[in-house]
Amino acid sequence: MSTPLTPIPNISKPVYKRIVIVGGGFAGLKLAQKLSHTGYQVVLLDKNNYHMFQPLLYQVATAALPPDAVSFPLRRAFHKTPNVIFRMAVVQQIKKEENLLLTNLGTLSYDYLILSQGASTNYFGNANVHKFSAPMKSTSEALYIRNKIISNYERAVNIADPEERKPIMNVVIVGGGATGVELAGSIAELRNKVLPKDYPQLSFQNMRVILIEAGPCLLAGLKEKSRDKALEYLQKLGVEVMLHTMVTDYDGFTVQLKDKPSIKTVTLLWAAGIKANTLEGITEDQKAPNGRLLVNEFNQLKGSENIFVVGDQCVLIDEKYPKGHPQVAQVAIQQASNLANNLKYELKGKPWKPFKYRDLGSMATVGKSMAVVDLPFVSFRGFFAWFVWLFVHLMAILGVRNKLEILLTWAWKYLSFDPSLRLLIRPRYVKEFKRKWMTEEPDYEI
Amino acid sequence: MSTPLTPIPNISKPVYKRIVIVGGGFAGLKLAQKLSHTGYQVVLLDKNNYHMFQPLLYQVATAALPPDAVSFPLRRAFHKTPNVIFRMAVVQQIKKEENLLLTNLGTLSYDYLILSQGASTNYFGNANVHKFSAPMKSTSEALYIRNKIISNYERAVNIADPEERKPIMNVVIVGGGATGVELAGSIAELRNKVLPKDYPQLSFQNMRVILIEAGPCLLAGLKEKSRDKALEYLQKLGVEVMLHTMVTDYDGFTVQLKDKPSIKTVTLLWAAGIKANTLEGITEDQKAPNGRLLVNEFNQLKGSENIFVVGDQCVLIDEKYPKGHPQVAQVAIQQASNLANNLKYELKGKPWKPFKYRDLGSMATVGKSMAVVDLPFVSFRGFFAWFVWLFVHLMAILGVRNKLEILLTWAWKYLSFDPSLRLLIRPRYVKEFKRKWMTEEPDYEI
Incomplete structure (x- = not known):
C-alpha cells in the first residue's frame, strides 16, 4: 500500500522531528508518556487499541480477573498530550534507506524509529x-x-x-x-x-x-x-x-x-519460552543467534543510526550481562526511560547516557497467601510476600478504575473464594451470514 | 443422538418427579430457584453457562459496563441446592408422546417440561x-x-x-x-x-x-x-x-x-422487534399468529397436559390483556413465580392458582440524570427518576460481586465521564491452524 498514513499534526508546539514507536507494551507506553509535552511529534502504533498488563494475564486465563481489568485503552493515556498520536495499525516493513515504515494503513516516515514489539510464544520449532x-x-x-x-x-x-x-x-x-x-x-x-x-x-x-x-x-x-x-x-x-x-x-x-x-x-x-518479534527490513546481521535484535548501550540497533529497539525484542550485551538482560518488564521500562531521556538530551544538545540496569528484584505468587519475593538486599516468602506481590502489582497497573476493579475483585475472591467469572462468552457464528466478531479483523496472525 | 443425558441424581431427598426447564433467563432462573429444596428433581438447560441481565446489555454495547458485570454463572446460583442440576445444552426437539426432550447432549425424559426460551430479534422477513x-x-x-x-x-x-x-x-x-x-x-x-x-x-x-x-x-x-x-x-x-x-x-x-x-x-x-422462540415438536395450532406459544391461565401450553411456557415465549390472553401481556422481565418473573407455586401446591395436593399480572410500572433511562419512571400510582421524570432507575437495576441484578462492580463502574463513570472499556478484544484467527474461540462451539445459531 502506498497511500501515506497522515498523522494530522494537531499540535501547538513547533515540531522538530517525528519519533515513531511500534508497540504499546511496557516499553512503548513508557516512551510515549515520557516524550509527551516535548518538541517531538510522537506516533505510537499498536495492533491493539489497548495496553495490556501482562503480569496479571494468567488471572484472566483462570477466571479470576475480567479482561478489561488488565487492559487500558491507549488513546485514553494520551488525552492531554497533543504531540502524541496513536494509531491502531499492523506494521509490515521498514525501509531503512528511505526512513519509511510500511503499515496496513499506509506508509509513515520517521526521523527516529523505536521498536518495542516484545516477544511471542516460542514453540522451538515443534x-x-x-x-x-x-x-x-x-x-x-x-x-x-x-x-x-x-x-x-x-x-x-x-x-x-x-x-x-x-x-x-x-x-x-x-x-x-x-x-x-x-x-x-x-x-x-x-x-x-x-x-x-x-x-x-x-x-x-x-x-x-x-x-x-x-x-x-x-x-x-x-x-x-x-x-x-x-x-x-x-x-x-x-x-x-x-x-x-x-x-x-x-x-x-x-x-x-x-x-x-x-x-x-x-x-x-x-x-x-518466548522469541523476540522481528520485522521485514531487519537484516540477519542485526540479530543475535536467538533472534533478539542487537543493540548498543544506547539501545541503538546494530548498523542503524536512527533505529532503536527496547525491551524483550532487543539484546544488549554488557560486562554484567554477557548474555543480555532478562526479558522482563523492569528491563523494558528502564530501557524505555533511558532512551526517552537521551532523546530529550538530544533536543538540548546534551550528551547521551548509556543504559545501566538496576535490578529491583523479582517475585512470583503461587496461590492465596503464598508468594516469594527477592529484593536486592532482602528476600522473603509467605503471607507477607504475597501481600507485597499484591501491592506492587496493584500499584503498577495503569488507571485508577483498573486499580479499583482489581482491588475489589481480589478482595471479593479472598473473602468468598468464588470468582464470578466462569463465563463462556464466545462469538457466535451465524452460519447463514458468517457474521462474527472477526469480520473486520485485519489479516494478521497472533 | 440417542444416548440418554443422565442427570446424575446426587440428591438426598426422595425424588417424585422431574421438571425440565429450558432457558435460564429471568423466568427459567426464577423457576429453578423457587423449586430448589423441593421434592422435585429440577434440570435447568441453557445454551450458555450464564444468566444474562438483559436490561443492562445496552451498556455493554456502548462500552459502559464489561460483559462479566451483567452475566452470572448459572452453576454458581445452585451450589447449595442439590435437587437442581444445570447442563449447558442446546435443545433440539420435544417428543410430546414420549415425554422426551432431544438435546445436543442426548435425550432427557421429563414429567413436567417448562419452556422459557424467550424471544429473538425479529427482522420481519427482511x-x-x-x-x-x-x-x-x-x-x-x-x-x-x-x-x-x-x-x-x-x-x-x-x-x-x-x-x-x-x-x-x-x-x-x-x-x-x-x-x-x-x-x-x-x-x-x-x-x-x-x-x-x-x-x-x-x-x-x-x-x-x-x-x-x-x-x-x-x-x-x-x-x-x-x-x-x-x-x-x-x-x-x-x-x-x-x-x-x-x-x-x-x-x-x-x-x-x-x-x-x-x-x-x-x-x-x-x-x-422480537419474535418468540420455538422448538421442533410444537405444532402450528399451539402458536398465536405472531408466533408466541398459546398458554392458559396456568401457563399450560395449549393441548398439552405437562408442558408449560412462561415469559416472552408465550402469550396468555385474559380479559385485561386481550392481546397478551407485554414481553417484559416483570411478566416473565411473575409467571415463573406463579407456576413454581402451583407446582409446589401439586406436591401438597392443593389447587392451582391462575396467573394474575401486577403491573409494577415501567422505566427507561436516556442519559446521565435523565430517566422516566411510571409507577402504578405515580409517575416522575428527571434526576430522581434516573436515581430510581439506577437503584432498581442495581438491586435486581444477581450477585453481590456484580452489584459492587456495577456500582463502582457507574460511580466512576459519573465522576469522570470516561468509561475505560473502549477495548477491541477480538478472537484472533491464526490462519495456519484456524485456532479460535469458536473451535468447540456447538453448531447452532444465535
Missing part, C-alpha cells in the same frame, strides 16, 4: 505443539484458555465413565517460569476450591495439574531459597511438578515426554 | 436487514456492537476526506422501545463526551445518531408525559428521532426508508 497447545501472550489467548477450561468441565459432566473423563479434566502446563508457576498455582486453586462447587457430580481427585519444566529448577531467575519455597507451595496445592522433563510431541490428546511415560490431556498450556 | 444490521439480544452481540463502533472510529481517523468519514461515524438505531431509546441516548453521550477526547482529529459534529421508529411515538408502553419527556431528553442529547418512519432495505452502507431520503451509515443497530 509444529504439533504450536498447533494443539494453548499459548498465553495476548488477552484473546487468555480468554481462549478460560473458555477452554470451562468447556472441558461442561463436557466432562456429560461423560459417565470416570476414566474417559480424566484427559478432559487434566491440565498440563509447560514452562517453569513465572507464567507457568502462576498458572499452575491458580488452576490448582480452582480445582481445590471452586470447581467442586460448580460440578458436584465430578470428583476432582481425578483432575491432575501438572507443571513440566525442561531445566533443573522452577523460577530460574530467583534465589535458591525462593525457588525451593515456590516448589513446596505448588506441591502443597497438589501440583505435580516434573523437572528435567522435555515435551517432544502433542497431538491434542497425549503429551509425549522424552524418556518418561506420556500424559493424557486435552489441555496443554504452553509457557515454555 | 433478509438484507438480517444480514447487515447488528442485533442486540445476547452478550456476544453486544460485544460485537462495542467492537464495531470502536473499529469505526479507528477506521475514520485514517480517512482524510470528511465526507467519506460520515457514513463510518453515523449510527442509526431502529426501534423506539426501551432498548432503542437507551442505546441511542448512550451512543449520543459517547459522541458528546467521550469520543472527542479519544479522537481529537475527528469532528464529532459530523457524527449523526438517528433513532428510527415506525410508530407514532417512543416507549409505547409508557404514559404520554413520560414518552414526551424521553423524546425531549433524546433531542437534548442531539439524537435525531424519526417517528412514522419505516426501514425498507439496507445493504451495509445505505438505509432505505419508505417515502423519505435514505441515510448513509455502516452501523445499523436493529432493536425494532
Whole structure:
C-alpha cells in the first residue's frame, strides 16, 4: 500500500522531528508518556487499541480477573498530550534507506524509529505443539484458555465413565517460569476450591495439574531459597511438578515426554519460552543467534543510526550481562526511560547516557497467601510476600478504575473464594451470514 | 443422538418427579430457584453457562459496563441446592408422546417440561436487514456492537476526506422501545463526551445518531408525559428521532426508508422487534399468529397436559390483556413465580392458582440524570427518576460481586465521564491452524 498514513499534526508546539514507536507494551507506553509535552511529534502504533498488563494475564486465563481489568485503552493515556498520536495499525516493513515504515494503513516516515514489539510464544520449532497447545501472550489467548477450561468441565459432566473423563479434566502446563508457576498455582486453586462447587457430580481427585519444566529448577531467575519455597507451595496445592522433563510431541490428546511415560490431556498450556518479534527490513546481521535484535548501550540497533529497539525484542550485551538482560518488564521500562531521556538530551544538545540496569528484584505468587519475593538486599516468602506481590502489582497497573476493579475483585475472591467469572462468552457464528466478531479483523496472525 | 443425558441424581431427598426447564433467563432462573429444596428433581438447560441481565446489555454495547458485570454463572446460583442440576445444552426437539426432550447432549425424559426460551430479534422477513444490521439480544452481540463502533472510529481517523468519514461515524438505531431509546441516548453521550477526547482529529459534529421508529411515538408502553419527556431528553442529547418512519432495505452502507431520503451509515443497530422462540415438536395450532406459544391461565401450553411456557415465549390472553401481556422481565418473573407455586401446591395436593399480572410500572433511562419512571400510582421524570432507575437495576441484578462492580463502574463513570472499556478484544484467527474461540462451539445459531 502506498497511500501515506497522515498523522494530522494537531499540535501547538513547533515540531522538530517525528519519533515513531511500534508497540504499546511496557516499553512503548513508557516512551510515549515520557516524550509527551516535548518538541517531538510522537506516533505510537499498536495492533491493539489497548495496553495490556501482562503480569496479571494468567488471572484472566483462570477466571479470576475480567479482561478489561488488565487492559487500558491507549488513546485514553494520551488525552492531554497533543504531540502524541496513536494509531491502531499492523506494521509490515521498514525501509531503512528511505526512513519509511510500511503499515496496513499506509506508509509513515520517521526521523527516529523505536521498536518495542516484545516477544511471542516460542514453540522451538515443534509444529504439533504450536498447533494443539494453548499459548498465553495476548488477552484473546487468555480468554481462549478460560473458555477452554470451562468447556472441558461442561463436557466432562456429560461423560459417565470416570476414566474417559480424566484427559478432559487434566491440565498440563509447560514452562517453569513465572507464567507457568502462576498458572499452575491458580488452576490448582480452582480445582481445590471452586470447581467442586460448580460440578458436584465430578470428583476432582481425578483432575491432575501438572507443571513440566525442561531445566533443573522452577523460577530460574530467583534465589535458591525462593525457588525451593515456590516448589513446596505448588506441591502443597497438589501440583505435580516434573523437572528435567522435555515435551517432544502433542497431538491434542497425549503429551509425549522424552524418556518418561506420556500424559493424557486435552489441555496443554504452553509457557515454555518466548522469541523476540522481528520485522521485514531487519537484516540477519542485526540479530543475535536467538533472534533478539542487537543493540548498543544506547539501545541503538546494530548498523542503524536512527533505529532503536527496547525491551524483550532487543539484546544488549554488557560486562554484567554477557548474555543480555532478562526479558522482563523492569528491563523494558528502564530501557524505555533511558532512551526517552537521551532523546530529550538530544533536543538540548546534551550528551547521551548509556543504559545501566538496576535490578529491583523479582517475585512470583503461587496461590492465596503464598508468594516469594527477592529484593536486592532482602528476600522473603509467605503471607507477607504475597501481600507485597499484591501491592506492587496493584500499584503498577495503569488507571485508577483498573486499580479499583482489581482491588475489589481480589478482595471479593479472598473473602468468598468464588470468582464470578466462569463465563463462556464466545462469538457466535451465524452460519447463514458468517457474521462474527472477526469480520473486520485485519489479516494478521497472533 | 440417542444416548440418554443422565442427570446424575446426587440428591438426598426422595425424588417424585422431574421438571425440565429450558432457558435460564429471568423466568427459567426464577423457576429453578423457587423449586430448589423441593421434592422435585429440577434440570435447568441453557445454551450458555450464564444468566444474562438483559436490561443492562445496552451498556455493554456502548462500552459502559464489561460483559462479566451483567452475566452470572448459572452453576454458581445452585451450589447449595442439590435437587437442581444445570447442563449447558442446546435443545433440539420435544417428543410430546414420549415425554422426551432431544438435546445436543442426548435425550432427557421429563414429567413436567417448562419452556422459557424467550424471544429473538425479529427482522420481519427482511433478509438484507438480517444480514447487515447488528442485533442486540445476547452478550456476544453486544460485544460485537462495542467492537464495531470502536473499529469505526479507528477506521475514520485514517480517512482524510470528511465526507467519506460520515457514513463510518453515523449510527442509526431502529426501534423506539426501551432498548432503542437507551442505546441511542448512550451512543449520543459517547459522541458528546467521550469520543472527542479519544479522537481529537475527528469532528464529532459530523457524527449523526438517528433513532428510527415506525410508530407514532417512543416507549409505547409508557404514559404520554413520560414518552414526551424521553423524546425531549433524546433531542437534548442531539439524537435525531424519526417517528412514522419505516426501514425498507439496507445493504451495509445505505438505509432505505419508505417515502423519505435514505441515510448513509455502516452501523445499523436493529432493536425494532422480537419474535418468540420455538422448538421442533410444537405444532402450528399451539402458536398465536405472531408466533408466541398459546398458554392458559396456568401457563399450560395449549393441548398439552405437562408442558408449560412462561415469559416472552408465550402469550396468555385474559380479559385485561386481550392481546397478551407485554414481553417484559416483570411478566416473565411473575409467571415463573406463579407456576413454581402451583407446582409446589401439586406436591401438597392443593389447587392451582391462575396467573394474575401486577403491573409494577415501567422505566427507561436516556442519559446521565435523565430517566422516566411510571409507577402504578405515580409517575416522575428527571434526576430522581434516573436515581430510581439506577437503584432498581442495581438491586435486581444477581450477585453481590456484580452489584459492587456495577456500582463502582457507574460511580466512576459519573465522576469522570470516561468509561475505560473502549477495548477491541477480538478472537484472533491464526490462519495456519484456524485456532479460535469458536473451535468447540456447538453448531447452532444465535
